[in-house]
Amino acid sequence: MIPSKSVISDGKGNISLETVLVGQPGAGEVLVKIVAAGLCHTDWDSIQNWNKSFIVGHEGAGIVEAVGEGVTGVNKGDKVILNWAIPCGECFQCKEGNLHICEVNSPVCGCGLDGHAHIESSLREEHPIERSFHLGTLSEYTIIKKEAVVVINSDIPYSSASIIGCGVMTGWGSVVNAAKVDAGSSACVIGCGGVGLNCIQGAKHSGAAIIIAIDINNERLEQAKQFGATHGVIAEKDDKDFAKVAAKVREICGGRGADYAFECTAIPALGSAPLALVRSAGTAVQVSGIEQRIDFNCELFEWDKIYINPLYGMCNPERDFTKLLRLYHTGALKLDELVTKTYNLDDIATGLDDLINGRVAKGVVMMPGYDKASS
Numbered sequence: 001m002i003p004s005k006s007v008i009s010d011g012k013g014n015i016s017l018e019t020v021l022v023g024q025p026g027a028g029e030v031l032v033k034i035v036a037a038g039l040c041h042t043d044w045d046s047i048q049n050w051n052k053s054f055i056v057g058h059e060g061a062g063i064v065e066a067v068g069e070g071v072t073g074v075n076k077g078d079k080v081i082l083n084w085a086i087p088c089g090e091c092f093q094c095k096e097g098n099l100h101i102c103e104v105n106s107p108v109c110g111c112g113l114d115g116h117a118h119i120e121s122s123l124r125e126e127h128p129i130e131r132s133f134h135l136g137t138l139s140e141y142t143i144i145k146k147e148a149v150v151v152i153n154s155d156i157p158y159s160s161a162s163i164i165g166c167g168v169m170t171g172w173g174s175v176v177n178a179a180k181v182d183a184g185s186s187a188c189v190i191g192c193g194g195v196g197l198n199c200i201q202g203a204k205h206s207g208a209a210i211i212i213a214i215d216i217n218n219e220r221l222e223q224a225k226q227f228g229a230t231h232g233v234i235a236e237k238d239d240k241d242f243a244k245v246a247a248k249v250r251e252i253c254g255g256r257g258a259d260y261a262f263e264c265t266a267i268p269a270l271g272s273a274p275l276a277l278v279r280s281a282g283t284a285v286q287v288s289g290i291e292q293r294i295d296f297n298c299e300l301f302e303w304d305k306i307y308i309n310p311l312y313g314m315c316n317p318e319r320d321f322t323k324l325l326r327l328y329h330t331g332a333l334k335l336d337e338l339v340t341k342t343y344n345l346d347d348i349a350t351g352l353d354d355l356i357n358g359r360v361a362k363g364v365v366m367m368p369g370y371d372k373a374s375s
């Protein structure tokens with residue numbers, strides 16, 4: 001078995017850097033040497049709340065080291081991006097085209113460990129340990145299902161590739177795949193972190209004419225402008241029902257709400273905020289996946305508004321990662337610029353601290369022997 005330095009959490013707020021042992025891939029599985037792993041706000045939430053031990057991390061890019069029996073289309077030496085919504089290709093939702101909510105393999109649709117590689121493939125002190133989102137990318141090596149990788153032929157740095165498989169895809173896909181923002185429209189983005197900045201990039205890509213960035217952090221608003229925001233509105237934490245922000249949005253949008261609004265903070269109280277910001281018959285999108293019960297006035301729905309909560313930007317991994325890479329290579333999608341700081345595995349605590357304090361757009365952990373420019 002291969003020793004693999006990994007970030008382990010107890011799901012009760014604690015992390016430790018430990019060496020786990022990683023075995024060989026079973027049938028349908030691949031062994032990947034991780035080069036870069038992105039940090040997402042969901043990692044922070046998992047460390048606080050999951051109440052079980054696991055290897056942290058669900059964004060990553062690396063090199064295939066070995067493939068198991070029956071694996072085709074993925075070979076040793078391939079450069080890959082990891083994808084946590086792992087399609088089985090056979091279930092009802094996969095056949096409907098909803099690969100991101102696969103009923104067999106999804107780590108978030110109540111499917112248990114079916115999407116996980118054989119659990120004995122990662123051992124911590126001789127006991128099997130689970131990997132976050134079936135990936136556990138904050139680890140030098142991982143064993144995952146073949147469907148959890150997308151092979152890329154691209155000279156993109158691993159650091160930039162690593163963030164595609166959650167933050168970039170979730171933001172961009174919520175705009176392009178889910179809301180299908182149209183040219184000339186107006187769109188608001190609440191929370192301009194790793195996900196929100198990619199909503200802004202998606203809105204720009206779709207030709208939205210007015211893109212309003214909303215955040216409590218002024219630096220975030222400045223950064224949002226570099227990614228395509230045309231306006232910035234500072235939010236106040238105690239702005240009930242986002243009334244003050246809504247007034248500013250109406251001012252910018254010629255007296256009525258925006259055509260689209262995207263919520264990217266995961267703050268429960270803001271679950272209704274995108275409804276407050278859109279005009280009648282506008283589309284409110286809850287990107288962050290708020291799961292708590294919240295109260296709000298149904299008048300916010302008036303009239304004819306649509307409220308959707310797409311998972312992971314309705315990701316079709318092969319199709320969308322390929323498109324995102326093409327856009328990156330034409331200069332239409334900024335990825336290198338999103339990676340505002342890189343860390344070593346030993347600095348993971350600093351990486352998480354920077355994330356929750358809004359000091360970075362995207363932080364990325366580089367595995368030993370690699371740096372931000374490695375490609």
Ligand SMILES: NC(=O)c1ccc[n+]([C@@H]2O[C@H](COP(=O)([O-])OP(=O)(O)OC[C@H]3O[C@@H](n4cnc5c(N)ncnc54)[C@H](O)[C@@H]3O)[C@@H](O)[C@H]2O)c1
Pocket residue numbers: 039040041042045166167170190191192193194195196214215216217220235236237264265266267287288289310311312313355356358361
């Ligand atoms: N459901 C999915 O498919 C999915 C996928 C990825 C991430 N997420 C979730 O999306 C959320 C955003 O992730 P991220 O990595 O971009 O986090 P992040 O920490 O990088 O960004 C959050 C942003 O929200 C801003 N913010 C905080 N309070 C605010 C307020 N009251 N009003 C306006 N802005 C405010 C912060 O300043 C920050 O810029 C996370 O909670 C994450 O769990 C969901």
Ligand SMILES: [Zn+2]
Pocket residue numbers: 087088089090091092093094095101102103104105
């Ligand atoms: Zn399926």
Ligand SMILES: [Zn+2]
Pocket residue numbers: 040041042043058166167
């Ligand atoms: Zn994520």
